[in-house]
Amino acid sequence: MVLTHRSMEIAVGPSGLASFAEDPRLSRGRLVAEPASATRTPFQRDRDRIVHSAAFRRLKHKTQVFVPYEGDYYRTRLTHTIEVSQIARALARAFRLDEDLTEAVALVHDFGHTPFGHAGERALDRKMAAFGGFDHNAQSLRIVTALECRYADFDGLNLSFETLEGLVKHNGPILGRHAAADDGVLRPVARPILDFNAVMPLALDRFADLEAQAAAISDDIAYNTHDLDDGLRAGLIELADIEELDLAGDILREVRAKYPALDPARxxxxxxxxxxxxxxxxxxxxxxxxxxxxxxxxxxxxxxAGRQLVRFSPQMEAAVGQTRRFLFARVYRCESVMSVMREAERMVEALFDRFHERPDLMPGDWASGVDGLGEEQLIRRIADYLSGMTDTYAINEYERLFDAVPHLR
Structure with missing residues (x-):
């Protein structure tokens, strides 16, 4: 069967999906083999495991841009993730891709983020510099392959090859020993990715499937939009400021022409x-x-294919880049945000140093057997513990260990 979608025809197979989509019946399987489900496809099971994981719940209290003290109506990692998922499913639907796989990759893509967003990541990256640094994408892989300890038969979530591939490569292939990061800068491939790839090869030198590509560009669409929204509502930028933007400015003029008396919130x-x-x-x-x-x-x-197929037009790519630069200058790097992020970095580094000095201060299983760990294993365990914290938990741990309240305002 062939479906016509705007300017193209999409050949649809017996699965109801496009010929270039991932067919769940042909999944390459899981690291630990499991019996097939009678009611769900492999990708539906992946999505469900992701949603029911502890790591997914923790996203509720992790910073996107603004920390919890600044208001409870700004985006968190969880609300951002839900918005990415919604956009990704829309793109998957447009091209008859597997929506469940697309959603799974979208829902898992931020699992490895630290408390306080990129501030926490910068702090951990410095502390782990001697052991390859810290990378939130690699940490996402660690979480779903090792750190989620819920199932009787395996560590992690035992996700399918396609979901893991999308998690690791949604921003593009890993070239040699360098991976494309969120910011487009090439960095050494994080060791957790190389270690897992040695056990379950993920074709690191090739692009991911269209489902993962759809999830990746949905991330760009979501944060370029909602960070403008949050910046406006936080008072860091005004409506007049976005008039200079090719995309948002054009839309602002369009809205004002149609609704000249509309209030600012609407x-x-x-x-x-x-x-x-x-x-x-x-x-x-x-x-x-x-x-x-x-x-x-x-x-x-x-x-x-040798290139990303799910992409913006050159004109829109330029507009997105302009918006990103505007957000960096006026929102992400404005002094009111940066002062909070500097304090957050200092707090994460202080927690790391304290646990390095006294690993027995970590709770429960985290402190179990630390005396027998080598230096790199200890550093990795501390990073695993810290990166899994929510903002609120990190603040509470800081207060517990230092009898002081961080100034995150």
Whole structure:
């Protein structure tokens, strides 16, 4: 069967999915073999395991941009993740991809983030510099393959190959021994990824499937939009400030022309929903052209394409880059945010140093057997413990160990 979608035709197989989508019936399986489910596909089981994990729940109290003290209506890692998932499913639906796999990759992509967002990651990266540093994407892999201890038959969540591949490579292939990070900078591949790849090869030199690519670009769409939204609501930027942006400024003028008397709160919401729509529609149009040009007949054809197929048009990519630079200058690096992040970094480093001096101060199983660990194993355990903390738990631990209240305001 062939379905026509805008400017392209999509060949649909017996599964109801496009020929270039991942077919759950042909999954490459799990590290630990399990009996098939009578009611769910492998990718549905992955999604469900992710949603029911402790790591997913902890995202509720992890910083996206603003820490908890600053208000409970700003995005957290959890609300960001849900927004990414919604956008990703829309893209998957447009191209008849496997929506469950796309959703699974979207839901798991931020598992490895530390408390206090990138501030906590910077602190841990410095503390672990002698042992390869800290990378939140590699930490996500550690969580789902080792640190979630819930099941009787295996550590981690025992996710399928396709979900793990998407988690590791959603931002692109790993080239030689360098991986494409969120910011596009090439860095040495984190050791946890190399170690797991030696056990379950993830084709690190190739692109991921379209499901993972859809999840990755949905992350860009979500944070470029909601960080503008949060910045406006926090008072760090004004509506007049975004007039300079090619995308948001054009939408602002469109909204004002149609609703000249609209109040600021509704104006902001109108801008943001149209912002997402324009980005999504641009990705769909551009990706349709890429698929029409390449005509992949399988998910492996996508992996071997040598380029990202789910992408923005060059014009929209420029607009997204402009928005990203604006957010860095006016939101992420404004002094009111940076002062809080500097204090958060100092607090995470202080916690790390204290646990390094006194690993017995870690609770329960975290402190079990630490006397028999080598230095690198100890450092890794401390990083695992700290990175899994929520903002509120990290604050409580700091107060417990130092009898002091951090100034995160």
């Amino acid at each position: 104006t902001i919401h109108e801008i943001m929903r149209r912002h997402i729509t324009r980005l999504v529609e641009d990705v769909i149009t551009t990706t349709a052209k890429e698929l029409e040009d390449l005509r992949p007949q399988s998910a492996d054809d996508v992996r071997n």
